Amino acid sequence: MITWERKALNFINQTSRWDKDKHISSFLAFSISLVKNLTEADIALQLEFEDENTAKVKNASPVYLDDIVMNPEPIKNILYTQGFQTICWREMPPPSENVFKELLQAFSSAIIIPVDTTPNNSIIILGWSKPQTFESDFLECIETVRLRLKEILLQSQQLLYFQRVAVRFAAILHSIPHALVFINNDGFSGWVNQEAATLLNLSGPGEQLPAVLSDAMTQLRNKAINTEEIYTEAMHLFSSPENAISNWIWKLETPISKTVKVSCIPVTTQQVSGRLWIFEQ
Structure with missing residues (x-):
């Protein structure tokens, strides 16, 4: 039987190999897909707060959810209320309190994982069709995954920024x-x-x-x-x-x-x- 501790180590190992062997632009998408598979979730996605009025879905599985735009204000409120800690919904809250109802229709359980607390916040959302118990060893696994995802997100942002800078200066120097x-x-x-x-x-x-x-x-x-x-x-x-x-x-x-x-x-x-x-x- 594969334990949640082993799944957490598996996530770290696989993302570390990807870090060395693959292109950074697909690093985060691969990591989110891997979390979905390891946790046997039915849905996994990144929600990025692009500005004061826009939160956009990215790297979604299934992919048809990509580019859905949401109002970030109520989402930020619940994150601040929870102190930017992982939010576990063993049962979905009523629609009036579910700020993710547009994304999590017909789901029974969900986890919201804040992975970046800078002004451009990002969160990872996992959803399950069947009710989940979220035992303590599972939550420890999720915390390990959250810390690694935070590293991945920061690394992806930094490397993509440096790539853009390199392209810009190369264009200048070539001219x-x-x-x-x-x-x-x-x-x-x-x-x-x-x-x-x-x-x-x-x-x-x-x-x-x-x-x-x-x-x-x-x-x-x-x-x-x-x-x-x-x-x-x-x-x-x-x-x-x-x-x-x-x-x-x-x-x-x-x-x-x-x-x-x-x-x-x-x-x-x-x-x-x-x-x-x-x-x-």
Whole structure:
């Protein structure tokens, strides 16, 4: 017999594996579906308070409930009354007191799980057609699930935010007319914008291995007609305490003659350490 404690551990284990192997955008939907299966609920969904006037159903199972819009005010009132603790309805309250009657018609028991207490609150709702007893070991399982769901929701929000920021800044950097090359000191990661990919004859912009970038820049430098000057400046660059240089002239002769002004700037933060190369044509 599978105990509720084991089901809680199963939930943690499966969501931890998903965290490493799958795309974050479907993480929360998978987690809610998993809770539904583990608890043998007939309905499971997320209700997110998008603003003062809108609470929207998301990640619902069954899916036809998705995008139902509700008034958040009475829902918030019951959450505040219960101190944002999990609400267990072994029997459904009368319709006049059931703020979820639009979602829980013809259900006998339900659980409302607050998983986020920030201004944009989210709750998870589980419903059963048959009456449930909600014994103490089941409630302990639900509390474990609630804490893990709170982590999942926060992690999903943070990673989706960072993905949006990354897309936004990538779009900005790709539109800059200069060729930008960043090489991380970790030896494993580098990045180029579209102008740099074109200048270095790379397959495309975005992530590139530092070895690939170093080789491409070496090939570009070998096309210069002032190679000795470039090597002299390179010695100064890599031996100087600042590890920086600007207005470094590379005179290229192939495929057409052109002059490129090169700058190299060290980039050091708590998360990143490397060099940014800027090629101005």
